[in-house]
Amino acid sequence: MNTLRGLFVAPFDALADPRVIGDLAAKAEAAGWDGFFIWDHLQYGDRVDAIADVWTCCVAVAMRTERLLFGPMVTPLPRRRPQVLARQAASLAVLSGGRLVLGLGLGDDWVGEFSSFGDEADPRVRGRMLDEGLEVLSALLSGRPADHEGTHYVVRDACFRPAPAVPIWLAGRFGNRAPMRRAARYNGFFVIGLDTPEDLQVVTAGLADHDPAPGFDVVLDLRPEQDPAPWLDRGASWVLTRIGPFDINLADVQRIVEAGPGSATSNHDAPSAT
Template identity: 80%
Template sequence: MTTRRGLFVAPFDALADPGLVGDLAASADAAGWDGFFVWDHLQYGDRVSAIADVWTCCAAVAMRTEKLLFGPMVTPLARRRPQVLARQAASLAVLSGGRFVLGLGLGDDWVGEFSSFRDEPDPKVRGRMLDEGLEVLTALLSGEQVDHDGNHYTVHSAGFHPAPSVPIWLAGRFGNQAPLRRAARHDGFFVIGLDSPGDLGEVSAALSEHEPAPGFELVIDLQPEQAPVPWLDRGASWVLTRIGPFDLDLTEVRRIVEAGP
């Protein structure tokens, strides 16, 4: 299995400029990286003072690159309206010629990401919203007519076009079974919080029990100083290099990007 390499970029502080993110993505494309994925946050605690909007960043990446896969990694679906998200995802897929990947997850309220704005703070409720939102989102992205009356979302006689193919990767922390089961029904699993390559083997074994579709992606991220080699034979199809979140130095970021994978 060929493992692809990507960048996992927090658009914070020194990188909180969508034009600069587009520049970095263009450099990554030229340097041979396979993917460029952008964090989606509204706030990130006292150590981060500036944050760029993930959708504007993704549009910049789409316009400045030719080969990279890219997308938000990850968007908490519970704070988005799935019908609006479907339009955004489809438009980015068209804009990029089919290179857009939609990363979704539960999100975390550790710095008031939800409660500060009166969005849903309860992770169990957000989990139910995520499952129902995925049902609505995937139906709308199919291009078929959708009618849905649920606990959180309603759609009456809606059919969306264009309807390009949009891979969906779900994120979850290592050891939590609900995100793994959810991811196995879609196109990929971005597993967070692995301590060692051996943990990845455990994830691969657990995923196989749910029989994900052929081409399913198992995605991890590492710090820039971590060697990727020990992880490459443990089932990961994507190994991302994390850039951020704190004390970002633009010169060092450019060095990492331009060095390639």
């Protein structure tokens, strides 16, 4: 398997400017990276002061690049209206010539990401909202007539176009089987919290039990100082280099980006940008 390499970028503090994100994405494309994926948060605790909106950043990436796959990684679907998200995703896919990947997940309330704004804080309820929201989102992105009457969402006689193809990756923490089962029904699984390459093999074996469709992506992220070599050829289609979330230095980030994906295999002294 040819493992693709991408960047997993927190648009925080020194990077909390869509113009800077656009510049970095252009540099990443020139340096040979395959993807550029952006965190989606409203707040991130006391150590992060400034945060940029993920959708504005995605537009900047789409406009500054021609080849990179990109997208939010990950958007907590339970805090967004799936019909609005469907319109946003379709428009970004058209704008970028079909390069958008929609990363979705449950979200986490550990810094009040939901409760601070009156959104649903119970992860069990958010799980049910995520499953139902995925049904609505998928129906609207299909371009076919959609109707839905559910606990959390209603769609009556809607048909959204344009309807470009938008792959959906679902995120989940290693060891939690519910996100894996959910992801297997879509286009990819972004697995968080792997400690060893052997953990990745556990994930790929578990996914095989759920029979994902051909072309299904298995995605993981590593810190810049981690050697990706032991993780390659173990079933992951994407290995991302994490940028952030704390104490981000723009000059360090630019060096990581401009060095390209090949340098990480041999450069164990890269700045952490964390």
